[in-house]
Amino acid sequence: MVEPLYLRDLAWAVAALLQVIVLFFIFRQKLLRAHPAFSGYILATFLQSFLVGWVGRHWGVQSIQYFDIAWGMQAVVICARWLAVMEIARQILADYTGIWRLASSILFVLCLAVLIYALALAQYRWTLMVLSADRAVELSIALFVVGMLIFARYYRLGMTDLERQLAIGFALFSCSWVVSNSLFESSRNPSNAWWDFFQIVAFLATLIIWANALRKPMYRASREALAELPPEKLAQLSLQANTRLRELNDRLNHLLHSKDSRT
Amino acid sequence: MTLPVLLFMASAAILILLLAWAVRPPRRSLTTEEALGALSEDRHYARMPQILQSLREDDTEFMRSRGQSELLGHVRAERRRIAVRYLTYLLDEYRMLVECSRAMAKLAPELSAKREYEHLKDYLRFVLICRSLQCRIVCGLEPWESFGTLSDMAGTMTLRLESAAARIGESALQAPTSLANQGSGDAE
Numbered sequence: 001m002v003e004p005l006y007l008r009d010l011a012w013a014v015a016a017l018l019q020v021i022v023l024f025f026i027f028r029q030k031l032l033r034a035h036p037a038f039s040g041y042i043l044a045t046f047l048q049s050f051l052v053g054w055v056g057r058h059w060g061v062q063s064i065q066y067f068d069i070a071w072g073m074q075a076v077v078i079c080a081r082w083l084a085v086m087e088i089a090r091q092i093l094a095d096y097t098g099i100w101r102l103a104s105s106i107l108f109v110l111c112l113a114v115l116i117y118a119l120a121l122a123q124y125r126w127t128l129m130v131l132s133a134d135r136a137v138e139l140s141i142a143l144f145v146v147g148m149l150i151f152a153r154y155y156r157l158g159m160t161d162l163e164r165q166l167a168i169g170f171a172l173f174s175c176s177w178v179v180s181n182s183l184f185e186s187s188r189n190p191s192n193a194w195w196d197f198f199q200i201v202a203f204l205a206t207l208i209i210w211a212n213a214l215r216k217p218m219y220r221a222s223r224e225a226l227a228e229l230p231p232e233k234l235a236q237l238s239l240q241a242n243t244r245l246r247e248l249n250d251r252l253n254h255l256l257h258s259k260d261s262r263t
Numbered sequence: 264m265t266l267p268v269l270l271f272m273a274s275a276a277i278l279i280l281l282l283a284w285a286v287r288p289p290r291r292s293l294t295t296e297e298a299l300g301a302l303s304e305d306r307h308y309a310r311m312p313q314i315l316q317s318l319r320e321d322d323t324e325f326m327r328s329r330g331q332s333e334l335l336g337h338v339r340a341e342r343r344r345i346a347v348r349y350l351t352y353l354l355d356e357y358r359m360l361v362e363c364s365r366a367m368a369k370l371a372p373e374l375s376a377k378r379e380y381e382h383l384k385d386y387l388r389f390v391l392i393c394r395s396l397q398c399r400i401v402c403g404l405e406p407w408e409s410f411g412t413l414s415d416m417a418g419t420m421t422l423r424l425e426s427a428a429a430r431i432g433e434s435a436l437q438a439p440t441s442l443a444n445q446g447s448g449d450a451e
Contacts, residue, residue: 096370101373121270146281146282179275182271183268
């Protein structure tokens with residue numbers, strides 16, 4: 001049987017390669033300006049892989065230095081992921097001021113509630129504190145991304161294929177972290193190697209989704225130009241709508257009257 | 264496996280299911296012109312008195328007195344069939360109004376969470392009532408009360424759209440420069 005450690009190392013190498021490929025696509029498609037937070041996130045994960053790998057070899061994976069640096073880098077990467085997720089949300093929703101305000105406030109409250117819920121459910125063993133906090137954050141990231149996509153679907157907001165694929169990748173990755181952290185916590189004899197392997201495979205899958213989305217030539221989605229109408233045109237259209245709706249309402253009142261007179 | 268772990272796994276599974284639903288490409292949104300065009304068309308609910316009248320038993324009772332019982336059965340079945348189709352059109356019309364309300368929401372500088380929730384709730388209620396009404400008509404039960412509810416709901420939606428459009432107009436006239444830059448209006 002193949003040792004999980006070897007499999008993990010292999011997956012780690014493939015993940016590093018995919019990170020380079022994703023970064024290459026970002027530069028080739030000139031997306032650094034359009035997606036700075038996402039580019040920063042990929043760069044952060046790339047640095048994390050090497051730094052954690054180097055520290056593991058230098059001090060050993062059981063050392064306190066490894067623990068501090070690995071979880072410290074994880075905190076940095078999670079912050080970078082939050083920024084990348086916010087960047088996508090802003091790109092999809094921020095053109096629509098009202099929807100953006102409503103969505104951001106609802107999602108903020110929901111994420112906070114989930115964070116509290118996840119921390120409240122966590123087992124208070126000090127060895128698992130970091131893991132529980134990590135899981136809580138991942139769950140709230142997943143909720144944020146899914147909530148954002150639900151808002152976009154409900155209001156029929158357009159988004160590019162890249163934005164959709166990036167969001168899918170973030171949500172799936174965060175969900176897989178929640179599952180793997182929970183399995184690790186519940187396991188009586190948790191093996192670090194298998195746990196790491198599961199997470200790297202999830203990350204690999206996410207990188208494949210992103211690389212595939214970035215590989216295609218970029219088409220700027222033609223966002224619906226409702227908000228870009230000139231004010232005179234907007235005023236004219238809304239007054240027109242108002243008149244027509246008033247007519248409809250008069251007709252409805254007439255209908256209700258005629259119904260009342262029958263019954 | 265403990266209960267909290269199960270809850271976390273279930274939360275992740277629910278999120279993945281919601282993700283699968285949410286990432287399907289949405290139906291094409293109405294443009295402003297299409298929304299206005301759709302709003303100016305004749306409404307199906309304007310035909311409601313005639314449909315209600317056609318479903319009244321006393322409207323066809325004279326056939327029985329003239330010994331046309333077979334024809335009476337035919338006419339009533341046909342009228343019920345038309346009423347069921349009418350309800351399908353009514354549902355489509357309400358969906359169109361909801362689409363208009365969503366198109367207007369894109370223009371709004373402020374949206375009320377409560378009102379948006381009410382929109383969603385009303386829409387689901389409308390669908391439910393329409394379907395139950397269709398079942399009632401097919402089963403030969405009297406549908407009067409539910410028809411009234413549907414009519415009220417369509418009216419409420421129209422009123423909401425009307426006030427939203429009025430506020431869009433006011434905003435557009437009051438602050439033309441800022442509207443050009445950031446989009447304007449006020450929807451529900």
